[in-house]
Amino acid sequence: MSAMKQGPGDDLQEAARAPAADSGDGDGAGPRRVPRAAFISAGVAAAAAVAGGTAYLVERSRGTGLTVNVNGRDHPVAAAPDTPLLYVLRNELGLRGPRFGCGLAECGACTVHLDGVAVRSCVTRVDSVGNRQVTTIEGLGTPSNPHPLQKAFIDQQAAQCGYCINGMLMTAAAFLKSKPRPTDAEIKSALAGNLCRCGSHYRILRAVKAVISA
Numbered sequence: 698m699s700a701m702k703q704g705p706g707d708d709l710q711e712a713a714r715a716p717a718a719d720s721g722d723g724d725g726a727g728p729r730r731v732p733r734a735a736f737i738s739a740g741v742a743a744a745a746a747v748a749g750g751t752a753y754l755v756e757r758s759r760g761t762g763l764t765v766n767v768n769g770r771d772h773p774v775a776a777a778p779d780t781p782l783l784y785v786l787r788n789e790l791g792l793r794g795p796r797f798g799c800g801l802a803e804c805g806a807c808t809v810h811l812d813g814v815a816v817r818s819c820v821t822r823v824d825s826v827g828n829r830q831v832t833t834i835e836g837l838g839t840p841s842n843p844h845p846l847q848k849a850f851i852d853q854q855a856a857q858c859g860y861c862i863n864g865m866l867m868t869a870a871a872f873l874k875s876k877p878r879p880t881d882a883e884i885k886s887a888l889a890g891n892l893c894r895c896g897s898h899y900r901i902l903r904a905v906k907a908v909i910s911a
C-alpha cells in the first residue's frame with residue numbers, strides 16, 4: 698500500500714524518485730533526471746501551497762473584520778467569529794479581570810456587562826456582541842476612583858481568595874442599577890448564580906447592603 702501524500706514536498710520527492718525511463722535518458726544506469734512534466738506540476742503545487750499559507754497569514758494579520766468596544770475603546774478582533782468573548786478579552790486585550798472558572802455559564806467568574814447587562818463572557822460569542830458596549834471590571838472603577846461596590850467589598854473584606862469577586866462585583870453592579878433598593882432576599886437571589894468556593898457570601902451580602910444604605 699502506498700503512503701499517503703502529506704503535501705507538495707512529497708510531490709517533489711516523488712518526482713525525484715520517478716523512473717528515468719520517462720526522461721529519455723537511456724537505460725537508467727546514469728544519474729536520474731526528473732521528468733519535466735512531473736517537475737513542473739510539483740512546482741506548481743508547491744507554489745500554490747505557499748500562496749495559500751501567505752493568504753492565511755495576511756488574513757490573520759488583518760483580523761476577522763470584527764470590532765468590539767471594550768471599556769470605551771474599539772478593538773479589532775483577530776480570533777474566529779465563534780470565539781468566546783472571554784478569550785478575546787483575556788488573550789487579545791490582556792484584560793485579566795474577567796476570569797475563566799467553568800467555561801459553561803455555571804460559576805459567574807467571567808461576568809462582564811453588555812450595555813449594562815451582566816452576561817457570562819465564556820459562552821458569549823464575540824460576533825454576537827455587535828455594537829453593544831462591553832464593560833469589564835477594569836472599566837467599572839479605578840484604584841484611585843473605585844466603584845462604590847469595589848470600595849464596599851474592600852471595606853467589608855469580602856474577598857478571601859478573590860477568584861469569584863470580579864464576577865460578583867459585575868453581577869451586583871448590573872443588579873443594583875436595575876434595582877437600587879433590593880431586599881436581602883433579592884440580593885441573594887441576584888447573586889445566587891455566582892459561586893464562591895471560599896464561602897464569603899455573608900461578607901459579600903454585607904458589602905452590597907452597605908452600598909444600598911450609603
Ligand code: FES
Nearest residue numbers: 798799800805819
Ligand atoms: S467561566 Fe463563565 S460562568 Fe464560569
Ligand code: FES
Nearest residue numbers: 857859893894895
Ligand atoms: S473569595 Fe474565593 S471563591 Fe469567592
